[in-house]
Amino acid sequence: MEIMEDGNLVDRVRILLQRDMEYYQEKQTVLREPLCIRVSGGKLDFPRHASFAAIKIVTWWEAEFISAFKRVSGLSSTCDKEASKDVSEGVIKNIQPKEFISLILDTSDQLLEHLHTLIQEALDHADLAVLTATLGAAALVRNCLWCYNQQVKDEVSLESSEKIYKCYKSYHEMAEALAERLLDLHCRLISLYILNEADSLSWHAAKSFFEKERCSFVIQMWWLYMQGTKADLWNTVPPKMAQRVFSGMLNESLSIITARFIHGRPSLARSEQFWADAFNVLxxxxxxTLNACMDGNEMAGLYPTKLSTVARDIHAKCDELLVCLLLRGTPLILLYQTFRDGLQNSIILQKRLGPAPWLVICAPHLLNYSSDSKSDVQSLPETQAVALELNVLKSQPQPNWPQLVKVLSMRDNSVAIMLLELFVRQCIGYTVKFEPNRSGHKMDSNEGCGGFLCIGSACNHSLVMSPSLGLYSLIYILANTTTDPLHIIIPALRQDPMWNTYLDRQQVWNQARPPWLNALLTPLHSIMLPIVETLLDAVKTGASIYQTMSLTLTCLTELFVCIPVGILRTAFAIDENIPAHCHPLGGSVLLQILCSSLYSVLLKVSESSKKDAEDSPKTAVEFNGEIGAFNPHDKSASAIALAEALCSIDEDNKHTSQIEILHNTIKESIELRDSSLCDTRLRNMSCVVETFADELLFTETGRRSLKVLYDYIVQASDWILASLKLTDNNIRTNFIASANFSKSTKTLPQIMFHIEDAAFDQLLTGSTNWEMILSQPLSTTIDRVRNQILIRPEFKDIGQLRQDEREAAILIKKLCSTVKSARIK
Known part of the structure; x- marks a missing residue:
C-alpha cells in the first residue's frame, strides 16, 4: 500500500486511513505487522501484532514528539533513531508542544473512528483476523498515549494532559470491549457448536454409547478447541488480555459442562459413559487451568481467600464435579465398603487442607504426586511446589521473570543445582575469548527480530542455545541473587578438574576464560570504567607504577559497594576451596577477579582509543618498572601499560597491607548484609524474589540471561520434573549426565486422543483408583453425600444388577435412609 510521507500529519493520517479502508473493502482483510518480541506484553501489555495503519501513525507521532520536545519519548529506540534522522534532515518542521497535543488528539480521533468501522465489520462477519488486528491497534495506541501523557504532563497545561488522558481512556475502553466481544464470540462457539452433539448427549438411551469403548465426542472436541484457541490467542492477542480471554472461556464452558453433569440423570446403560466424560473433563x-493461573498456589487452590475470581470459580466447579463423580460413579460394592460404618464417619466429610483434591486425583503428574504424598497439610511439600510452579511457568503466554527466579530458588535451589551441574559437565574445557567490541561474552548481537519497536540486540531470538550460554546465564543470575555459593556453585565447578587453573595469577591477562568466570566478570566491567579514567589521569600527572597500583586498590576499596553481593560472596567461597597449587593474584581470588575485570576493560579502552588517536606518536611500550617508556598522552598505550602492571601487582609484597584492608572490608560488609537475609523463608518471599528479578532486568546482560535461562527451563521442563523425583545420588548423577532436552512435536490425533501423555477414557479402562479418591478429605456435608447417592441410576433399575451389586445397593439405600431418619428425630 502506497503511503504519503510528506505534508501535514492530519492530512497524511486521513489519506492513510482512506487507503487502509479501501484495502479492506478490496481484500476483506487488514494489513498487520508484528511488534518486537521483547516489547510485546509487559506491564502495559503491548500487543503481538497491530494493524499497519496504527503502526505507521505511531511512527509519525514519535517523529513529531521529538520535534516538539527535543528529546525521545522512551517508547522505542528504533523509532527514536528514525525520527531523529528525519529531524536532522529537515523533514519535519519544528512545532510547539501545544501543536503536538493538538495533532495527537486530532489524528487519534480519526484512527478511533476508523477502528470502530473495522470492528463493526469484523463482528458482522465473525472475522477473528480483523478483530485481533484492530484490538492490537487499540492496545498499541493506548500504550503510546499513556507514555506521552507521562512524558508531557509536567510541561503542558493540566487541560492538555486531561485531554490526552481522556483519549487514552477511550482506546483503553475500546481494547477492553474488544476483549469482551472476543470472549463472547468464543463462548458462543463453544456452547452452540462444540458442546452439542445429539448421540453423545443421549444419556437417557437404553443402549450404551459406542459399546462402552469411548467417551463422548463433545469432550474431545472441547479439549481440542480449547488448545487450538489458546495457541491462537497466545500468538495474536496481548498476553495479559489473552490469558483473561482464555480464563473466561474455560470458566464459562465449565459452567455449562458442570451444570449438565450435576443435573444429568443418565440411564444405567449410559452411566459409565456419563462418568467417563466427567473424569475426562476434570x-x-x-x-x-495451568494457562489460566498466575502461580502454583492459585493452581493448587491453596489459600482460597487469596484466589482470583476466575480461579476460585474453576476450583469450585471442579470440586462439585468431583463429588458427583465420586458418589454417583464409584462401583456399588466399593462404595458400600467405604460407608458400611456409617456416612458420618467418612473421610470425605473432613476438612480439606492440602491442594485441590480434583487436581491430585486427575492430574497427579502436575504435582509430582505419589501415593505416599501427604494431602493433609496446609501448603505443598517442596518437591510438589517446585513441580507445580514450573508447570505454571511454562504455560504462561509470556515469561514471568519473578516466577523464574522463584523456581530457581525453591527447594534449596534444586533446579539451579541440577542445571548448573549439567552445564559444567558439558562445558568442561570450553573457554570464551574476550572481545572488546562485544562486552566480554558471546551474547551480544546487533541483530533484532525486525518487529515494530524493536529494541535491537536485546530481542535477538537467533541465539544458538548451547551449554556455555546456559552456564554463563545461570552463573550470572545466581551471582546476583542471595544464593549460597558454597553449596550451589562450588560443588558444580569441582566437576571440572581444571576449574582452578583459570584463577592463577598468571591467567589475569588470558582473555580465553570459561563461561562461569566470564559471568562473574561481566557485571564488574561498568564499575571499572571510572577506575580506568582515574588511573589514566594519574598517568598523565607522572604517577609511578607503585602509585597507580596503590591507587587501583584504593579505588576498588571505595567502589566495591557497587558490586553485586553475590559475586563477592562467590569469590570468597572460591577462596575457601582453592587448592594449594593455585596462586591467585595477591593470594586472593577476590583480587584476582577484580583485576581480571579491570584488565579486560583496559584492553577495551585501548582498542577504542586507537581509532581516536591514529595521529598520536607511536612509541613502543616497555615495561621496566615505571611508566615512562611511552607517551603519557597516548591513551591506548597507557591503558596497555596499566593492564600489564596489574599482572604484577603485589609481586614484591608492596601492597600486602592494602590488599588485606580491601579483603577484610568487603568480608565484613558481606557478613552484615547476610545477617539481614539469614532466614530462608525471607529470601523466598514474593517481594524479595521480585526485587531480585527487577535488579536483573535493569541490566542488559541480566535481561538476556533471564531470557536464555527461561528458554532452557521450558525446553528442559520434562527432564527437570523427572529428576526432581530422584533421591538416590548415584542414579541422579547418571540421569544428569544423560540429559536429553529434545521434544517431539505432537500430531493432531495425538493431541485429540491424549490428555498430555495419558490416553483419554482412563475411567473406562478400569485404571481409576477409587480407594485413593475416597480417602481424600473433600469438605463436603452428610446431606450432600446422601442426596447424591440416592439419585444413582442403579436404584431405579435394581433388577438389572448382579446379585452382589443388588445387595450392596439395598444396604447403601438403607444407610442413607437411616441418616435421614436420625436427622428428622
Whole structure:
C-alpha cells in the first residue's frame, strides 16, 4: 500500500486511513505487522501484532514528539533513531508542544473512528483476523498515549494532559470491549457448536454409547478447541488480555459442562459413559487451568481467600464435579465398603487442607504426586511446589521473570543445582575469548527480530542455545541473587578438574576464560570504567607504577559497594576451596577477579582509543618498572601499560597491607548484609524474589540471561520434573549426565486422543483408583453425600444388577435412609 510521507500529519493520517479502508473493502482483510518480541506484553501489555495503519501513525507521532520536545519519548529506540534522522534532515518542521497535543488528539480521533468501522465489520462477519488486528491497534495506541501523557504532563497545561488522558481512556475502553466481544464470540462457539452433539448427549438411551469403548465426542472436541484457541490467542492477542480471554472461556464452558453433569440423570446403560466424560473433563481442565493461573498456589487452590475470581470459580466447579463423580460413579460394592460404618464417619466429610483434591486425583503428574504424598497439610511439600510452579511457568503466554527466579530458588535451589551441574559437565574445557567490541561474552548481537519497536540486540531470538550460554546465564543470575555459593556453585565447578587453573595469577591477562568466570566478570566491567579514567589521569600527572597500583586498590576499596553481593560472596567461597597449587593474584581470588575485570576493560579502552588517536606518536611500550617508556598522552598505550602492571601487582609484597584492608572490608560488609537475609523463608518471599528479578532486568546482560535461562527451563521442563523425583545420588548423577532436552512435536490425533501423555477414557479402562479418591478429605456435608447417592441410576433399575451389586445397593439405600431418619428425630 502506497503511503504519503510528506505534508501535514492530519492530512497524511486521513489519506492513510482512506487507503487502509479501501484495502479492506478490496481484500476483506487488514494489513498487520508484528511488534518486537521483547516489547510485546509487559506491564502495559503491548500487543503481538497491530494493524499497519496504527503502526505507521505511531511512527509519525514519535517523529513529531521529538520535534516538539527535543528529546525521545522512551517508547522505542528504533523509532527514536528514525525520527531523529528525519529531524536532522529537515523533514519535519519544528512545532510547539501545544501543536503536538493538538495533532495527537486530532489524528487519534480519526484512527478511533476508523477502528470502530473495522470492528463493526469484523463482528458482522465473525472475522477473528480483523478483530485481533484492530484490538492490537487499540492496545498499541493506548500504550503510546499513556507514555506521552507521562512524558508531557509536567510541561503542558493540566487541560492538555486531561485531554490526552481522556483519549487514552477511550482506546483503553475500546481494547477492553474488544476483549469482551472476543470472549463472547468464543463462548458462543463453544456452547452452540462444540458442546452439542445429539448421540453423545443421549444419556437417557437404553443402549450404551459406542459399546462402552469411548467417551463422548463433545469432550474431545472441547479439549481440542480449547488448545487450538489458546495457541491462537497466545500468538495474536496481548498476553495479559489473552490469558483473561482464555480464563473466561474455560470458566464459562465449565459452567455449562458442570451444570449438565450435576443435573444429568443418565440411564444405567449410559452411566459409565456419563462418568467417563466427567473424569475426562476434570483431567482436561487440570492442564487447561495451568494457562489460566498466575502461580502454583492459585493452581493448587491453596489459600482460597487469596484466589482470583476466575480461579476460585474453576476450583469450585471442579470440586462439585468431583463429588458427583465420586458418589454417583464409584462401583456399588466399593462404595458400600467405604460407608458400611456409617456416612458420618467418612473421610470425605473432613476438612480439606492440602491442594485441590480434583487436581491430585486427575492430574497427579502436575504435582509430582505419589501415593505416599501427604494431602493433609496446609501448603505443598517442596518437591510438589517446585513441580507445580514450573508447570505454571511454562504455560504462561509470556515469561514471568519473578516466577523464574522463584523456581530457581525453591527447594534449596534444586533446579539451579541440577542445571548448573549439567552445564559444567558439558562445558568442561570450553573457554570464551574476550572481545572488546562485544562486552566480554558471546551474547551480544546487533541483530533484532525486525518487529515494530524493536529494541535491537536485546530481542535477538537467533541465539544458538548451547551449554556455555546456559552456564554463563545461570552463573550470572545466581551471582546476583542471595544464593549460597558454597553449596550451589562450588560443588558444580569441582566437576571440572581444571576449574582452578583459570584463577592463577598468571591467567589475569588470558582473555580465553570459561563461561562461569566470564559471568562473574561481566557485571564488574561498568564499575571499572571510572577506575580506568582515574588511573589514566594519574598517568598523565607522572604517577609511578607503585602509585597507580596503590591507587587501583584504593579505588576498588571505595567502589566495591557497587558490586553485586553475590559475586563477592562467590569469590570468597572460591577462596575457601582453592587448592594449594593455585596462586591467585595477591593470594586472593577476590583480587584476582577484580583485576581480571579491570584488565579486560583496559584492553577495551585501548582498542577504542586507537581509532581516536591514529595521529598520536607511536612509541613502543616497555615495561621496566615505571611508566615512562611511552607517551603519557597516548591513551591506548597507557591503558596497555596499566593492564600489564596489574599482572604484577603485589609481586614484591608492596601492597600486602592494602590488599588485606580491601579483603577484610568487603568480608565484613558481606557478613552484615547476610545477617539481614539469614532466614530462608525471607529470601523466598514474593517481594524479595521480585526485587531480585527487577535488579536483573535493569541490566542488559541480566535481561538476556533471564531470557536464555527461561528458554532452557521450558525446553528442559520434562527432564527437570523427572529428576526432581530422584533421591538416590548415584542414579541422579547418571540421569544428569544423560540429559536429553529434545521434544517431539505432537500430531493432531495425538493431541485429540491424549490428555498430555495419558490416553483419554482412563475411567473406562478400569485404571481409576477409587480407594485413593475416597480417602481424600473433600469438605463436603452428610446431606450432600446422601442426596447424591440416592439419585444413582442403579436404584431405579435394581433388577438389572448382579446379585452382589443388588445387595450392596439395598444396604447403601438403607444407610442413607437411616441418616435421614436420625436427622428428622
Amino acid at each position: 483431567c482436561c481442565t487440570a492442564y487447561l
